[in-house]
Amino acid sequence: MKTHQKLFIFLHNSSIKLHLKKPITSDDVFKFITSLFALSIFLILGLMVYELIKESYLSIQTFGLKFLIGIKWDPAISQVFGALPLILGTLTTSAIALFIGVPISLGVSLALSEYMPKNFEFVFSFLIELLAAVPSVIYGLWGIFILIPFLRDNIYPFLQAIFGFIPLFSGPIYGGGVLTGGVVLAIMIIPIISAILRDLFSIVPISQKEAIIALGATKWETVKTVISYTRSGIIGAIILGLGRAIGETMAITMVIGNKFQFLPSSLFDAWYTMAAIIANELLEATYDLYISALINVGLVLLFISLAVNILARLIVWRTLKLVKGIVRE
Amino acid sequence: MAPKLEIENLNAWFGLKQVLKNISMKIEDKSVTAIIGPSGCGKTTFIRCLNRMHELVPGARVSGKVLFNGINIYENGIDPVLIRRKIGMVFQKPNPFPMMSIYDNVAIGLRLNGIREKKIIDKIVRRSLELANLWDEVKDDLNKSGASLSGGQQQRLCIARALAIEPEVLLMDEPCSSLDPISTAKIEALIRKLAENYTIIIVTHNMQQAARVSDFTAFLYLGELIEYGPTKQIFENPKNELTRRYITGKFG
Amino acid sequence: MDRYKLRIIKDRIMKILVYSALFIALIPLFSVLYEVILRGIFVINIDFFTKPTPSIGETGGGIANAIQGTIITIGLASLMGVPIGLMSGIFLSEYSEAKLSLIIRFFNDVLSGIPSIIIGVFSYALIVRSIGFSVIASAFALSIIMIPLITRSTEEALKLVPMSIREAAIALGIPKWKTIITIVLSSAKKAIITGILLSLARIAGESAPVLVTMGYWRWWFAGLFKPVANLALNIFVFATSPFESWIALAWGSALVLILFILGINIAVRFFTRGEYYGAKA
Numbered sequence: 025m026k027t028h029q030k031l032f033i034f035l036h037n038s039s040i041k042l043h044l045k046k047p048i049t050s051d052d053v054f055k056f057i058t059s060l061f062a063l064s065i066f067l068i069l070g071l072m073v074y075e076l077i078k079e080s081y082l083s084i085q086t087f088g089l090k091f092l093i094g095i096k097w098d099p100a101i102s103q104v105f106g107a108l109p110l111i112l113g114t115l116t117t118s119a120i121a122l123f124i125g126v127p128i129s130l131g132v133s134l135a136l137s138e139y140m141p142k143n144f145e146f147v148f149s150f151l152i153e154l155l156a157a158v159p160s161v162i163y164g165l166w167g168i169f170i171l172i173p174f175l176r177d178n179i180y181p182f183l184q185a186i187f188g189f190i191p192l193f194s195g196p197i198y199g200g201g202v203l204t205g206g207v208v209l210a211i212m213i214i215p216i217i218s219a220i221l222r223d224l225f226s227i228v229p230i231s232q233k234e235a236i237i238a239l240g241a242t243k244w245e246t247v248k249t250v251i252s253y254t255r256s257g258i259i260g261a262i263i264l265g266l267g268r269a270i271g272e273t274m275a276i277t278m279v280i281g282n283k284f285q286f287l288p289s290s291l292f293d294a295w296y297t298m299a300a301i302i303a304n305e306l307l308e309a310t311y312d313l314y315i316s317a318l319i320n321v322g323l324v325l326l327f328i329s330l331a332v333n334i335l336a337r338l339i340v341w342r343t344l345k346l347v348k349g350i351v352r353e
Numbered sequence: 354m355a356p357k358l359e360i361e362n363l364n365a366w367f368g369l370k371q372v373l374k375n376i377s378m379k380i381e382d383k384s385v386t387a388i389i390g391p392s393g394c395g396k397t398t399f400i401r402c403l404n405r406m407h408e409l410v411p412g413a414r415v416s417g418k419v420l421f422n423g424i425n426i427y428e429n430g431i432d433p434v435l436i437r438r439k440i441g442m443v444f445q446k447p448n449p450f451p452m453m454s455i456y457d458n459v460a461i462g463l464r465l466n467g468i469r470e471k472k473i474i475d476k477i478v479r480r481s482l483e484l485a486n487l488w489d490e491v492k493d494d495l496n497k498s499g500a501s502l503s504g505g506q507q508q509r510l511c512i513a514r515a516l517a518i519e520p521e522v523l524l525m526d527e528p529c530s531s532l533d534p535i536s537t538a539k540i541e542a543l544i545r546k547l548a549e550n551y552t553i554i555i556v557t558h559n560m561q562q563a564a565r566v567s568d569f570t571a572f573l574y575l576g577e578l579i580e581y582g583p584t585k586q587i588f589e590n591p592k593n594e595l596t597r598r599y600i601t602g603k604f605g
Numbered sequence: 606m607d608r609y610k611l612r613i614i615k616d617r618i619m620k621i622l623v624y625s626a627l628f629i630a631l632i633p634l635f636s637v638l639y640e641v642i643l644r645g646i647f648v649i650n651i652d653f654f655t656k657p658t659p660s661i662g663e664t665g666g667g668i669a670n671a672i673q674g675t676i677i678t679i680g681l682a683s684l685m686g687v688p689i690g691l692m693s694g695i696f697l698s699e700y701s702e703a704k705l706s707l708i709i710r711f712f713n714d715v716l717s718g719i720p721s722i723i724i725g726v727f728s729y730a731l732i733v734r735s736i737g738f739s740v741i742a743s744a745f746a747l748s749i750i751m752i753p754l755i756t757r758s759t760e761e762a763l764k765l766v767p768m769s770i771r772e773a774a775i776a777l778g779i780p781k782w783k784t785i786i787t788i789v790l791s792s793a794k795k796a797i798i799t800g801i802l803l804s805l806a807r808i809a810g811e812s813a814p815v816l817v818t819m820g821y822w823r824w825w826f827a828g829l830f831k832p833v834a835n836l837a838l839n840i841f842v843f844a845t846s847p848f849e850s851w852i853a854l855a856w857g858s859a860l861v862l863i864l865f866i867l868g869i870n871i872a873v874r875f876f877t878r879g880e881y882y883g884a885k886a
Contacts, residue, residue, distance in 0.1 A: 049432065054782035055700045061692035062701070062756075065712050068749060072723075075730040131626020139623055148627065150874060155634050157870050159810025161837050162859050165844045166637045169644075169852075211633045218630075242616035264718075271720025273813040274841055299722045299813070306729065306817050322726040326719065333718040337711065406775065411702075438778030448769040452792055462777040465787060511773070518777060 076323045082316035091320060095286040097301075099309070105317035107298070107324055109286050113202075114297040114325070117276060118269035120206025125213045126262055132214060133221035138247050149222075156215035164278030167208050172199035172279060175207070180292060195290035198281075203291040205280040209272055213265040220261040220340060224254040227347045253347065260339030267332040271325070273299040298325040355423070357382040357522060357552045358403065363417035365398050365407055372398045374576045376417075380522075380569075385544060385553045387567035387584065389560060391604065395576040396556040400524045403554065404440040405433035421522070438466070441520035445527040447507035449499030449514070455482075456495040458510055462518040477517055485513035486543050505536025509543065516547075523547065525555040529562065541566050560600065564588050572596045638863070645860025648853045658823050658839065664850040668858050670825045674740075674833035677826055678815070679808050681744035686751030687801055693752070694759025694797075699785050710760075717753035724749050725814030738819050739830045746814035751804045758800025762793040799873045806869040810862060812837035836862050 077084075087094060087105065094106015136149050176199030187193040228250050236246050251258070281294020282304055288295045298321050309315040358380035365373035372395045380386050388396045401407040402415055405426060418425045426436045449458050459478045468474060478495075482488040487509040491502070499510055508528055515523060525544070529537040544553060544566050557563050563570055564584060571581040572593075580593045591597040598604060652667045659666030693713075697706045728746035736742070766789050774784035790797070812835070819832035821842045826833050836858050843855035 049434075049780065051781045054785075055696075058692045058696035058700060061689050062696040062709050064689060065693070065709060065716055065753070065756075068752070069712060069716060071731070072719075072727045075727055076723075079730045079734070128626045128630050131623045132630050135623045135627040139620065148631075151631055151634060154867065154870060155630065157806065157810075157866055158634070158637060159812070159837055159862065159866065161810070161812040161840045161844075162637065162641065162863060163633075165840055165855055165859055166633075166640055168844055170636060170640050211630075214630050242612050244616040244619040245612070247619070267718050271718075271722065273720065273722040278841070278845060299720060302722055302726060303813055303816055306726070307820050319726060319730065322723055326723050329718065329720055329723070330715065333715050337714055337718075341711075404776065406772070409775065434778050434780045436778070437776055441778075442776035444769065444772065444776070446769060448767075448773040450770060450773070450788060450792070452794070461774075461788070462779070465777075465779050465783055514773075515777065 073326070076319060076326055080316055080320035080323045082313055083320035086313060087317075087320075091317075092324065097284045099305075099314045099317075103311075103313055105314075105320075107321050109284060110296055110298045110301055110321060111324065111328075112287070113280075113295040114270050114299070114328075116295070117202060117205040117209055117280065117297060118266055120203060120291075121209030121213055121269045122262060122266060123210075124207060125210035125265060126217065128210070129214050129217035129221060129261075129265070130258075133218045133225060134247055136218070137222045137225040138250065139243070152215050152218055155211070160212070160272060160274040161278075163208055163212060163275040167204070167275060167279040168200075171208065172204060175199055175204055184292075191289075192291050195292055197292045198294075200279045200281045200294060201290075201292045202280065202288050202295050205276045205295070205297075208275045208279055209269045212272060212275060213268050216268050217261050217265040220264060221254075221258065224257040224261065224340075224343065224347075225250055227344060228253050254343060256346075257340055257343030260336050260343060263332055263336035263339065267329055267336055270297075270332065271299060271329050273303050276300055277303050298322075355382075356380055356420075357422070358554075359418075359420035359423075360403075361418040361420065363399075363402060363419065364415070365395070365402055366414040367398075367410065368412040372576050373402070376573075376578045378571060378578060378581050380552060380554065382552055383548060383550065384569060385548045385555065385567040386569040386571060387563035388554065388556045388571050388573060389558070389563050389599075390573035390579075391599065392558065393575075394573040396558075396573055397526055399573065400442070400526060400554055400556055403522070403524055404437050404442055406437075406442070408433075438518055439520050440522040440524060441515035441518070442524045442526065443508070443511050443515055443528050446531050447504060447511050449502070449507050449510050451498065451500040453499055454496045455491050455499055455502070455510060458499040459513050459517045462514060466518060478513075481513040481517040482510075484516050484547065485509045486539060486546075487513055503536070505532050505539060508532060508536070508540060512540075512543065516551075520551070522552045522554065525553065527556050527558060530558065537562075560588075572599060574599070641856065641859045641863050644853075644856040645858075648857030649860070653857055657825060658834065658854065659850065660823065661848065666850075666854070668834075668836065668839065668854065668861065670823075671834040671836045671839050671858065672861070673826055674822065675809060675836040677833055678740055678743050678819075678835060679747060679805060681740060681829075682747035682751060682808055683801075683805065684748075685744065686748030686804070687755060689748075690752045690755025690801075690804075691759050691797070693756040694763065695785060695790075697756065697760040698763035699781075699789070710757075713753045713756050716749075717757070720813075721746075721750055721811055722813040722817070725817040728814065728818045733818055736830055738832045740819065740826075740833050741829050742818035743815050743832070743835070746818050747808040747811060750808055750811060750814070754804040754807065755800055758803070759793075759797050762796030762800060763789060765796060766792045795877055799877055802869050802873055806866045810837050810866055812841050816841065 083091065083105065091105065091107055093108050095108050096104045096106050098104050132152060136145050140148060176197055180197045184193050184197065232249065232253065233246055236249050276297055277300035280297065280300060282296055282300055283294035284296045302318050302322055306318050309318055356379035360376055360378050363373055363376040364371065376399065388399060390396050398407055403419060407413050408415055415427065419427060421440065450461065453461065456478055459481050460474050463474055463477060479488060482491065487506060490506060502510060529540055532540070541562065544555065547553060555566065567584045569582065570584045570587040572579045572587065574595060580587060580591060580596045587596065588600060591600055652665060654667055655669050656665065656667035657670035658668065697709060725746045728742045732742040732745055770792055771784060771789060774788045775781065815835045815838045819835065821838065822832040822834045840855045840858045840862070843851040843858070846852065
């Protein structure tokens with residue numbers, strides 16, 4: 025090729041840039057920027073743990089691990105703080121919530137995924153999602169003025185009449201307290217547990233269900249196979265509901281009575297939870313140790329919540345993978 | 354006449370699996386080249402190597418040279434984005450942007466390349482749609498959604514969209530395989546017309562289409578270029594036994 | 606009774622139980638809505654929407670300042686949270702390799718499960734301790750609640766855009782980032798906006814983090830470094846007070862809040878019916 029032809033081609037193609045090494049493209053820049061935002065999740069989580077530990081430090085120094093087994097909370101006189109009753113209160117109300125809420129969630133998710141015809145299912149699953157959309161504080165408001173009087177006047181006396189011989193069900197009934205707290209929490213965790221259960225049930229391959237039906241199984245017997253298929257996932261969903269219950273603040277503080285005591289005298293007695301005490305007292309705390317103790321409670325709540333949430337998600341993930349793996353075979 | 358595209362020892366992999374083996378050929382300017390071969394022979398991978406879209410798949414790899422106007426598009430430092438402006442592509446299933454109007458579909462390439470003046474865009478949109486034989490059918494309805502057209506019209510819209518940014522080469526990956534016979538015929542006529550000004554490479558599994566539409570034909574089998582030559586010669590007098598068997602329908 | 610009849614009876618019983626569970630679960634929803642509407646509607650008058658909250662013991666007054674304050678707070682929170690959530694969602698959907706995105710998505714879900722009171726305490730420790738109770742501290746806490754929600758919903762929205770659209774854009778010689786911003790994003794516009802609106806509805810109802818970062822505020826907006834009135838928090842303060850007038854305001858506020866939140870939820874569901882799935886908040 026003659027020189028002037030080569031030159032011509034070079035000039036003609038000068039719109040195509042030539043560099044000596046691979047340039048950083050605009051795409052690399054954008055990828056980098058978006059990755060920074062995505063990685064901010066870690067920054068937020070890390071900073072959260074750091075700040076909470078930092079602010080709890082005074083309390084940790086003062087009380088050490090005894091904080092977790094301490095049963096005295098006296099900001100006014102002896103300035104001694106202990107979180108055990110709060111932990112117990114949180115776990116108890118959550119346990120009650122699970123006891124009531126899990127069977128109902130199971131029923132709800134089965135109704136929506138296995139029993140209901142498709143056109144109705146859409147409406148009802150939307151309604152269940154609305155349950156989750158109602159803010160906690162409105163459940164609290166409703167709890168104070170509607171649920172408490174209702175339980176106090178209609179349900180609790182009935183319960184006491186039957187089970188009154190058990191200490192748990194004896195004692196004065198004022199309407200709020202531990203059991204009421206559990207009921208409110210149950211209402212709030214039903215949507216989340218139901219949602220996960222429905223996801224799990226929908227992964228079960230139709231072929232499995234058809235095999236059972238072809239053997240002449242009733243609807244319930246078919247449903248039982250679906251449940252056994254996703255058993256471990258159900259555990260995960262329950263634990264996730266637990267995670268939601270232990271962190272719940274406003275609704276429970278409005279109905280539980282907010283009474284710091286090592287153990288309540290009955291299910292109808294008032295009590296306290298970790299989240300509730302922070303909400304009620306952080307703004308009233310006047311000196312550093314008091315504030316630090318409250319944040320220390322928050323730190324404990326954070327760790328328990330993280331542990332529960334991570335455990336739950338790992339279980340649910342594993343189940344999804346397991347079921348999908350079987351499907352592939 | 355210097356070849357528009359010169360492919361030298363092109364190899365391509367998906368991970369460890371090699372899908373193109375040592376392909377070399379020269380594509381003439383302003384011609385229509387058909388790539389034929391049975392399913393899985395690497396036809397689509399081949400043309401996706403020509404506009405550097407193969408490498409977008411994770412794990413995909415390319416070696417060899419593709420000279421476009423004498424410059425290797427795989428040279429270190431060449432921005433693939435600029436290559437794709439010169440070497441356009443039309444896909445098997447028409448994919449107009451559904452949330453944009455017909456007008457915007459054709460204009461998007463221009464706008465993203467910095468052209469803002471409405472007058473210029475109007476002109477180029479009209480010209481592209483005319484080139485794609487679609488103008489008369491849509492000229493009163495340019496604001497309709499791109500997805501509201503029929504399959505054949507959508508494909509012509511995609512061709513107009515590709516032509517709007519004035520490429521030199523147009524790659525077509527089985528452009529008619531999802532269309533009815535009448536739309537197919539319209540697009541085949543369009544291809545012959547476009548060949549007056551553009552270099553066209555068309556992948557097709559339809560041999561009759563290749564025979565109708567192309568000047569040159571390349572036969573690929575299991576990732577290798579078996580035979581390449583003027584269409585008339587390939588179909589009337591194939592030099593390779595494998596080619597002959599494929600042409601006469603003995604397999605694929 | 607033979608075996609078969611037993612199975613049939615069992616089947617019927619289980620069916621009744623399952624539907625009963627659904628019914629029982631929905632009772633609180635209807636009760637809450639019924640009571641809020643019934644009790645809240647009596648408080649609604651012109652004053653309600655134009656006057657600020659009254660002092661202790663006063664009657665009358667309204668929630669105008671709370672509406673103002675809530676709008677400012679969630680607006681500021683969105684300014685912080687939406688861009689971060691959007692960009693993170695884009696990264697997870699468009700750029701991330703399998704392993705890294707798995708880890709990020711996992712911790713994103715973990716973050717969304719952290720109690721909102723703790724996020725409030727975090728903001729308290731980080732911000733209130735230095736600049737005091739303020740709108741900024743509150744908005745910061747709320748934005749942290751928003752981020753994992755928007756990240757998730759954006760990623761899911763983008764994943765619904767078919768590959769063919771992306772390929773068509775790339776083949777036109779447009780850099781990948783431009784195809785994302787101009788074409789992919791606008792294809793997923795509806796679903797992304799849905800996710801953002803749902804997260805707005807969520808933080809409008811949050812009171813625990815607002816409580817520990819701002820506390821109760823009776824007046825109008827007084828600057829970003831000061832607290833501001835909040836609708837959800839007011840419900841808490843009013844409901845737990847001994848004053849009839851305040852309790853009435855609590856119901857009225859609850860009505861406004863519920864209408865806003867349910868309004869968004871219903872509108873969003875209606876808006877995206879049949880098309881892309883709405884995002885799960």
